[in-house]
Amino acid sequence: MPVKYDVIVIGGGHNGLTAAAYLARAGLKTLVLERRHVLGGASVTEEIFPGFKFSVFSYVVSLLRPEIIRDLNLPLHGLTILPLESTLTPLPNGDYLYRGADHYESYRNIARFSPRDADAYEDYGRMMYFMAKAVKYILGIIPPDPASLHPADLNGLLNLARRFLGLEREQFYTLMRLMTMSSADFLQRWFESEPLLGTLSASGVIGTFLGPRSPGSAYVLLHHYMGEIDGVFRSWGFAKGGTGGIASAIASAARSFGAEIRLNSSVSRVLTRNGSATGVVLESGEEFSAKVVVSSLDPQQTFMKLIDPTLLPEEIVEALRLYVYRGSSGKVNLALDAAPKFACWPGQGPHLRGAISISPGVDYIEHAYDEAKYGRFSSRPYIDIVIPSMIDPDMAPPGKHVMSCFVQYAPYELADGDWDQQREAFGDAVINTLSEYIPNLKDILLYRQVLTPLDIERITGLTQGNIFQGELSLSQLFFLRPAPGLAKYRTPVRGYYQCGSAAYPGGGLSGATGRLAALQILRNEFGRRDKT
């Protein structure tokens, strides 16, 4: 007779672990099953090259919910979030745009390109604060379905309407523009200088298959701005020890509450009886039974692979079949023998401790996108760089560095050949692009790890390598994510839940999905209302 658990969580990524920690904290007998030999899913630190620790996939933290940090006492379990203090945009002509912690210094830097932009920058920040505040409310609730007549939905809609009607008229209009416009058009309402437009618009396309001129990209800007509004919580940061540090802290918290975590345990199927989940079976054939099963994997795996899709209503299967993944990014991790020397700002300085964005202008990124539209990786991609060892010296041997490069665009589907053939050419394009700004790069390069969308899919299981478990476009957000009728963690299979990034509010290292799903499970299945 196999052991009976209250809840089995499939997948030991940060959302799965967060859900497990909350469930175990409520006293439930909880088991986490992770396919790989390491925890973290896409938030994982691995020593790929001896002595150098890479945040292999996800590389910065923006949205990790402070309430999760407090509820689970994560600092006591080893979590330290170190601030990421600045953004450098090196330019091909040897100049640069630098925005740092010193407000007036940033003002002066922006003013070198446009005095008008420097002044408008403040207005923009203030407006985004209001936008983020309005939308933050939605992130904390379960999204009501406007087409439903269920009292909970109607009530939710009413609260939502109150929230939005409470916005000032101009703020309301801006919100509508934000939901519909392209990030470039939206930003041009404030700014005119290319380095600023390019860099800001880049956060409207990160992780999506959109260009800065694609409608809908403005919303993604907001998604990346959300962390800003908590004031004292710095929005962007590194986890000490790499992003794996987040997963290991949450795992440690979960274990301290009694959760059991098993590695190398790939779930092959969710067991069901009479339309209810009853447990899981591993690829090894081992079975575990549980009252509730929750999957943190993406919808493709959660609904199409782990269960028999015929258990689902046909319209949902159809919606899931049409759900768009479209991985658009790659990752190149570098081990460096010394600090990189930027042509625009040689020597060490605060610029190496922040984000470095290869985004000299909107056209640059749009050109990079053009190539991807036709199935080629960008020959001169947009690259978002961080050098974690500059902030956390433990990431590399003394004096040496690790450099994390998020690269866009790298379409999952290539027009010619496949990624196994194109991988090194992609890596070369990244190194060549970087070398234009970092002349000493090739001399100090010890090792490069090139990850294509195919590699991301193979290693993490993220379908098509999409980092958000599905395109972060308006057509796949809120009550539509991942499909109408599936936005509430619950699934049509009784006792089967979802808690990955594809569930609401989705995307990013927030843990919000894991937490909200756990609270739902506690309420629906175990009749408990968590105080938090």
Next chain:
Amino acid sequence: MPIPTPFHARTGAICESHEWRNWSGYLAASLYEPTHEREYYAIRNAAALIDVSPLYKYEISGPEAERLVNRIFTRDFSRCAVGQVRYTPWCDDDGKVIDDGTVARLEQNKFRVTAAEANLAWFQDCGYGMAVHVQDVTAELAALALQGPNARLILEPILQEVELKELKYYCFAEGSIRGIPLTISRTGYTGDLGYELWVSPRHALDLWDLLIERGVDFGITPAGILALDIARIEAGMIMNQVDYISSRKALIEEQKSSPFEIGLGWAVDLEKEDFVGRRALIEERRRGSAWRLVGLEVDWNDLEAVFRRWDLTPQVAGRASRSAVPIYRGNRQIGQMTSHTFSPWLKRYIGIGMARSREVREGDAVSVEVTVEYQRLRANAKIVRLPFINLPRKRA
């Protein structure tokens, strides 16, 4: 006008903020960069280099040195071996705290004391008629604190004549770094792994340069008083003239505190021979103390609710506050939160305070005053055990 410390040629050159504090008459950098965030994180993540030269330093020597030390301080120094350091308060005859600091036993008959305030006259008066010599060595000793998880890694290969792994918490040793003689103690004011280096002012700049050069690959970061203040609150360490008032400065009786009241009862040895304030302290122990030191954790959800009345998200200062605010139980004021800060590490708002000892127990629900839009309101808080951060590496 405050005067420069022996490190000023270096600290002055890198102080981008140009924000200085007057610390006991010396210029002390509040922060070096435009914000103190990175300096704070250096303490918890890598290694922070802090100029603590302004501390008052005294040497007590002579055949009756141990007798005087045991008379002044509340702890028993007959059991303090050469090479050990003790943290201790000292009191007036009424058992009210004058100051607190560390006492290192340099030799059998020689002690070195650090103090927050000037104490020369007091120490000399206590030793009247004894065969001892009390000397102010503040200007003769420059001091650097190297605090953070990488502190040992930085020092180990360059420090000679001292086996750092053997140097236990609250011990010190004499050694040298590239020929610079110094005293190194396994002490600090951060609650983290760390050391304090005591050196002649003429070697100060060389020592600074050597440490920076050696530490650069280990994240060494000069840090100012703002970062230190957050770390010491997290570590539950009190500060003279902030969390309590020295009995030599108090204007009224109510402003004075006993060691029991400021959380230092553990550092009072009533069993040892007579010391200043002993009789009063025995009496207070019998009677019970009126006040007690408390840790407070402000309920963030409630703080959010308070700010939400103005449709704001919590706006708390990034800097620690030394402005005391009232602590309430119901509508009764039962104490004051004297130091408080947002802890960047814990993501909680925390504070140290004094409360009427009969009114509070650990875990109690209280409230503290918060000001939102010029209005004084209250946010729920909980009485918690100090320290807020108790890292295993602090003692490792």
